[in-house]
Amino acid sequence: MKFSIAQGSRQGPRPYNQDRLAYSYHRHAILMVLADGMGGHQHGDIAAEVAVKTMVEAFQRESQPSILHPLEFLREQIVQVHTVIEHVRARKKLVESPRTTIVVALIQGNKLFCAHVGDSRLYLYRNGLKEFQTQDHSVVQSLLREGRITETQMEHHPHRNKIYNCLGGDKPPKVDLADPILLKEGDVMLLCSDGVWNKVPEIAMAQHMLAANIQDSITRVLDDADAASATVGDNMSAIAMQWGERVTAPLTVSTLDLPTEMTTTIMNQPHGLDLTDDEIEKAIAEIQEALRRSKEHVKKQE
Template sequence: MKFSISQGSRQGPRPYNQDRLAYSYSRHGILMVLADGMGGHQHGEVAADIAVKGMVEAFEREASPMIAQPAQFLREQIARVHAVIENVRLRKRLMESPRTTIVVALIQHNTLFCGHVGDSRLYLYRNGLIEHQTQDHSVVQSLLRDGKIRAEEVAHHPHRNKIYNCVGGEQPPQIELAPPMPLREGDVILLCSDGVWNSVPEVSIAQDMLAANISQGVTRLLDDAEAASQTEGDNMSAIALQWGERQSAPLTVSTLDLPVNGTTTMMNQVAVTPHPYALDLTDDEIERAIAEIQEALGKSRQYIKKQES
């Protein structure tokens, strides 16, 4: 596989950055994940952190050398993230569960698989046009889909920031999977939080993704979002990948020389502003919570197999 990839995040006018994002790749697969912690609930940044680390850990564990069933992997691992967040809530005796959106892209065999919950988006661009876009799990998107509001009303609707589906909380997430999408040379995949797509017009996002190289495109996109959100807006985060190899892309990655079972992971280092009510949760605690859910699910599978035999 050959591709170019870049990611970045800006805090914007919010007092804290609750977005988290990362990518990981092996010889035969690529995972991109972005989570936007929900600010209307406590510790959204913790939920987003668990979501990203949980998905990356699962990819590193199971991409050996490939994910056997990509769509099932996305569904199971997003559901597992939800269980880990609940585990952390119980460990820390929190009154409510932290919550987050999530959007995940997985590429294998020149094919894109996508799963999402909430209103963080994936765009697939081909020749500068939108080939595919995830649909937000939001109140306004539901109203628009049902014909109760017009498209021009969305931007100023009083419920434009309300979503009805998330990871974490009392209800398990409704995980939406896109159909597999074969990729072509030059295709661009963009994952972004609502702080980006809410502030930058779609035509401008597409133009930024046509930059000479993808790193410039992500920087330009975040600059545009930040310029439009100086006094009112959200955290702004994006990961973009250009499939194949362009002569003008100096940072093209080739996975041909990677060991069969090796992975390379890049966690975006979000600048964290001190939070007066931050949850004291270490990486080791997150890893233990993930491991406990992994062990519990493993025992459950063994029990089911015994019952069936």
């Protein structure tokens, strides 16, 4: 596999950054994950942190050398994120459940597998045009799907920021899985929070993704979002990847050069989080142990 990848996150006009994002890769697979902690609920940063770290740890644990059933893996691990968030809520004695959106891309065998919950998005651009986009789990997206509003009306609808599906809370998430997509030379994938796509026109995003250097693409998109969010806006975060054997940008990675057992992970983690890595890892480990015992119980019953 050969690709070029970059990520970035900015606080914007909010008092702190609740977005979390990361990518991880080895010789046979790549994972990109972005979570947007929901500011309307307390401790959204905790939920986003748990989401990203749980997904990265699962990828590192189960993708050697490859994941047998990628879509099933994404669904199961995202549901587990929800469970871990609730576990952390109980352990930290939080009054309210932390909540977050999530969008995850897994690339394996030259195919893109994607899953999401909420309104963080994945775009796939091919030859400068949008080939695929996830559909938000939002009130306005539902109204558009039902034909009750137009795309133009979505932009100014009073409920445009309300979502009905997330990680954390009383209801388990409904994970949206996209059909696998065979990647082609030059394809560009963009994962971003609503702080980006709410502020940057789709045409401008597509044009920015044409930059020869994928880091420039990220910088330009975040600059646009930042400029449009000077007084009113959200945290803004994005990960972009350019795919292909002919990629020659300075940030190009060829996984064929990596040792078989080596995994590289780059995580964007703003300061100020009141949840330690040990606490998250302990919560994940406890959930894993509970799942293992449950599976053993089922086998004994059989």
